[in-house]
Amino acid sequence: MPRTPSPVGAGPPRRAVLAGVLGAGGALAGCSDGSGPGDASEAEKAAGARALRRRAVQQSETLLARYDSALAAHAALGERLGPLRTAVARHVQVLDDPRGQRGRSTPQSPPSPSGEASPDADVPEDEGGALAALAEAERRLAESRTRSLVDAPPELARVLASVAAAGAAHAYLLESES
Amino acid sequence: MKELAAAQAALSAEHATVYGYGVVGGRIAGERRKEAREAYDAHRARRDALRRTIRDLGGKPEPAAAAYALPFAVPDGTAAERLAAELEDRLAGVYADLVRASEGARRREAAGALREAAVRSVRWRGTGVPFPGLTELHGSDQAPAPSSSAPSDGPGSSDASGRPDAGSGASGTL
Numbered sequence: 001m002p003r004t005p006s007p008v009g010a011g012p013p014r015r016a017v018l019a020g021v022l023g024a025g026g027a028l029a030g031c032s033d034g035s036g037p038g039d040a041s042e043a044e045k046a047a048g049a050r051a052l053r054r055r056a057v058q059q060s061e062t063l064l065a066r067y068d069s070a071l072a073a074h075a076a077l078g079e080r081l082g083p084l085r086t087a088v089a090r091h092v093q094v095l096d097d098p099r100g101q102r103g104r105s106t107p108q109s110p111p112s113p114s115g116e117a118s119p120d121a122d123v124p125e126d127e128g129g130a131l132a133a134l135a136e137a138e139r140r141l142a143e144s145r146t147r148s149l150v151d152a153p154p155e156l157a158r159v160l161a162s163v164a165a166a167g168a169a170h171a172y173l174l175e176s177e178s
Numbered sequence: 179m180k181e182l183a184a185a186q187a188a189l190s191a192e193h194a195t196v197y198g199y200g201v202v203g204g205r206i207a208g209e210r211r212k213e214a215r216e217a218y219d220a221h222r223a224r225r226d227a228l229r230r231t232i233r234d235l236g237g238k239p240e241p242a243a244a245a246y247a248l249p250f251a252v253p254d255g256t257a258a259e260r261l262a263a264e265l266e267d268r269l270a271g272v273y274a275d276l277v278r279a280s281e282g283a284r285r286r287e288a289a290g291a292l293r294e295a296a297v298r299s300v301r302w303r304g305t306g307v308p309f310p311g312l313t314e315l316h317g318s319d320q321a322p323a324p325s326s327s328a329p330s331d332g333p334g335s336s337d338a339s340g341r342p343d344a345g346s347g348a349s350g351t352l
Contacts, residue, residue, distance in 0.1 A: 027292055086308075087306070090308040090309070091309075100324040142293065146289050146293070149286075150282060150285055155278060157285060158311075159312065160272075161273075161274060161293075162274055164289065164294075165270065165292045165295070166296060168293045169296045174308065
């Protein structure tokens, strides 16, 4: 199985996330209560949670771009990859805007996440290799999320755990026979 | 106490799942039966771990019900696989709640259990959902969909492999 160099899910956890374990449950839902001036600790927790969520969005966007690259290179995989790509697009949406307030549509174009390698160069030429590379990316991201959710406020941790579980299930589907 | 309640809910779901896999194992053959056996063992291990967690939290682990009513009739292998997937989906939900209620190593453990449930669900069903365990994000997907006909397949009618003896007394809803 070819290992791909792209660092989906790699990299050290942000220091900022050290802050948020307790009490920032509203952060995922976008509440700004309790982060007012004079409450540095709450503000730090909220900032940590925001940074964690932002990173989770970027990671899912990078993964989404990998699906798009794989689909561009292997149109025949469309039926197989389509549902998984749709799920990853939903992850981006929900992580980015949990209550759907912005009415943002599914992201269409690959983003340019901070410093992450362009996935385009990484698509293996054979379909099996492309599937294996996506499985590997899903698995690494799921592992990274499972590590980072320990530092998340409760509700964000719940969502990250679910998204990580979905990623592990995707890896299984990408590696299964049919 | 919030974590204790979430851990008890997870334990109850594991009890039901262990029972349910006993039914599943009696309805399928071959490779799938082996998978059901592995899942049965894995859920027993999760159940035992939760009992320890609950004691660590100062609680008293809830016992299993003597028997459970199945959510739909399970006359054959196809229905058994659907039941297995359903059991895993429900577990995903309680473990997602346990992730929210816990911290540190116990949270990581709960996240691992959620991940296993999601993967097993996909193995049984062949497809997944975008947010395992988060029913609020896939509403209608979670409908229990009892089979159209069918008198309920009572627990007494199962020839479950290795399930705990369902003697008498209370029954639960699976």
